[in-house]
Amino acid sequence: MTETMRWFGPNDPVSLRDIRQAGATGIVTALHQIANGDVWPREAIAARKARIEAAGLVWSVVESLPVHEGIKTRAADWDGLTERYRQSLINLAACDIRTVTYNFMPVIDWTRTDLAWPMPDGALALRFELEAAAVYDLHILQRGGAAQDYTPALRDRAARRFHAMTQEERDRLERTIIAGLPGSEETFTTAQFRDALAQYDDVDAEALRANHVAFLEAVCPVADDLGIQLVVHPDDPPFALFGLPRVVSTEADVAALFARVPNRSNGLCFCAGSFGARGDNDLPGMIDRLGDRIGFLHLRSVQREPDGAFHEAAHLAGNADMVALVAAIHRLQIREGRSIPMRPDHGHQMLDDLSKVTLPGYSLLGRMRGLAELRGLERGIAHMAALQ
Structure with a gap:
């Protein structure tokens, strides 16, 4: 796997130097200063890329290029919004950035209590x-x-x-x-x-799926031509919340999306924690069955609790069988002759970070621990496979 870490830009308490010393070679980031629905200017993309490269790293993956609520609800300005999304993809490709993460969760992104x-x-x-x-x-x-x-x-x-x-x-x-x-x-x-939720009064799961397909049909041909892979992040948590439908929660959801929009640019960000919050998602099996569509990996593990609760476990603990999962990823990479970008996700706040101002889930030391554990696990699996 290509080891990366997420960086939230110049105001992130974790510096690019910190990330490089943690052993990652790639950066996952986005232009968070640009409003949803606006075009990402080529100059701003190039400036961010240059800053990352000056630190001895590579901008590996965009996370995320947001999908405006007007696209998700098929609002009156849908055509303009999709055209601006396509233009952002064109500008990213001009800077040789080819993996772009997005999600289709209505109103709220990942949610914790x-x-x-x-x-x-x-x-x-x-x-x-x-x-x-x-x-x-x-x-x-x-x-x-x-x-x-x-x-x-x-x-x-x-x-x-x-x-x-x-x-x-x-x-x-x-x-x-x-x-x-x-x-x-x-x-x-x-x-x-309340107002944002009201926009979805007439958008049920079936309508949201149709709007997702329409969005991909509008942008994937351009992405195909540019050599960009759009990788959808699954719902987090992977079930309906606050009356909002969520439609990228299971293997069946993702398989249906690929069947409806078979373009090669229609891909998956495989988040083990998001999918793993449901006991009915077979994580290693999903790698085996969906692997040719996976362009980005979030590796973390959650511990499911009774009554729909879960918490972030250590990367090698919790309900995810991380050994089986990384073994499946290793098989996929060997089979396809590629290294998939991976980042350790949602580390614990620990040690010196307990006394620092950190971004929830994105303190340095917990993610560095996870990266080290995952690195060792992958190398052990590769070594054992080579002996067979």
């Missing part, structure tokens, strides 16, 4: 808890029709929990969910979040 959940060793992890999401949805946001999305038992637990919370705890939960996590495309106030 706790950004500092204590682990037994004293490190802090990200956690999603469906009960906490229900507290926010039912009692803070007070979304119309929310009650039907939760079981009576969960509604009762959420009510008791809400009434036991302080106002500070309620505010923290709301900020965690809607204020925007690293790499998220939007941040919201409560009123703005």
